[in-house]
Amino acid sequence: MGKIGQSLVLLVSVLLWSTWLPVSLCAKKPVAVSRKEDVPYIKCQVCEKLASQLYQHVQTxxxxxxxKKISEYQIIEIAENVCNLKKEEADWILKIDIVETGDKLELIEQDAEGICNSECKTIERACQEVMGYSDTDVAEYIYTSKPDMESLVNYLCKDLTKTCKTKPPPLPKDRTPGEPFLPKPTKEAEMEKMLRSMEGMPGAPSMKMYSREELMNMKNLGEDADDEEDDDDDEEKFPSNLGKLLREKESRKGDWKQRISKGIKNASETLKKHATKVAIRVKRWWRGVKAARSKASKAEL
Structure with a gap:
């Protein structure tokens, strides 16, 4: 079955599944906002967990x-996604609770994913600040040096980003406590994973967490369309040869659409790989220039 067919099957599954979920699980939720003021107190811990996740994802x-050996481009993709909650590689963020312990904040890993509120967004923000523009550098290090987890933590958090070079400041006594960690209902977690797996598929809608009523309306529209097609078939009697020609024409249109969609996707992936390779070469060249200047300045001294 092609990707378009797969996306349609997934969409139908989502629509049917929505009838089993309570309205509270499908209703649109307010957008959570990160707490920027908490980032300095958790940044080093986030960096250590980030390095650990990079190592595990690459091994997996x-x-x-x-x-076949993993490519540098594939490692860069992991590094780009591991701090983005819209990507599967960042699911680790959903399992972390920020706990206030004395004058510091601690990241406590939970057994299950939690509902993503401000704490979840704060960890994502800290992760993105740590990674910054270092994704290609850390990917190159992993690809060329093949470090163990401890070496990767030291490289990312102490050498490359300097995130853990100094201790975090003491926590203000008047800090407003964060929300409690609330485990996410299993069905909601599975629904989100299914919707996310449909992203990027040709023919799949750009789906977010619709309300149950919206999903049911989409389902009903599909059923109404099927009923109308059945009525048209009963009312209008075309010659069999004409019907066959029309079906063949529609089939050819579908083939062209699928080919064009596949071509666009392949071209996009090729361009992204090429741009990544160019970026890697430019960074290596610039490091060489800086090293030469450093040697020249030392020689003058």
Missing amino acids: KQAEISP
């Missing part, structure tokens, strides 16, 4: 494609 990807 390597096991999936073995005996």
Whole structure:
């Protein structure tokens, strides 16, 4: 089955599944906002967990494609996604609770994913600040040096970003406590994973968390359309040969649409890979220039 067919099957599954969920799970939620003031107190811990996740994701990807070796481009993709809650690689953020302990904040890992409120967004923000523009650098280090987890933590958090070079400041006594960690209902978590897996599929809608009524309306529209088609078939009697020609014409249109969609996606992936390679070469060249200047200045001294 093609990707368009797969996306349609997933969409139908989502619509049917929505009838089993309570309205409270499907209703649109207010957008959570990060607490910028908390970032300095958790940044080093976030960096350590980020490095750990990078290591684990790379190992998992390597096991999936073995005996083929993981490419630098694939590692860069992981580094780009690991701090983005819209991507599967960032699911680790959903399992962390920020707990106030004395004059510091601690990141406590939970057994299940939690509902993403301000704490979840704060961890995402801290993660993105740590990674910054270092994704290609850390990807190159992983690809060329193949470090163990401890070496990767030291490289990312102490050498590359300096995030853990100094201790975080003491926590203000008047800090407003964060919200409690609330485990996410299993069905809601599975629904979100299904919707996210449809992103980027040709023919799949750009789906977000619709309300139950909206999902049911979409389902009913589809049923109404099917009923209208059945009525048209009963009322209008075309010659069999003409009907066959029309079906063949529609089939050819569908093939062209699928080919164009596939071509656009392939071209986009190729351009992204090319841009990544260019960025890597430019960074290496610039490091060489800086190293040469540093040697020249030392020689003058």
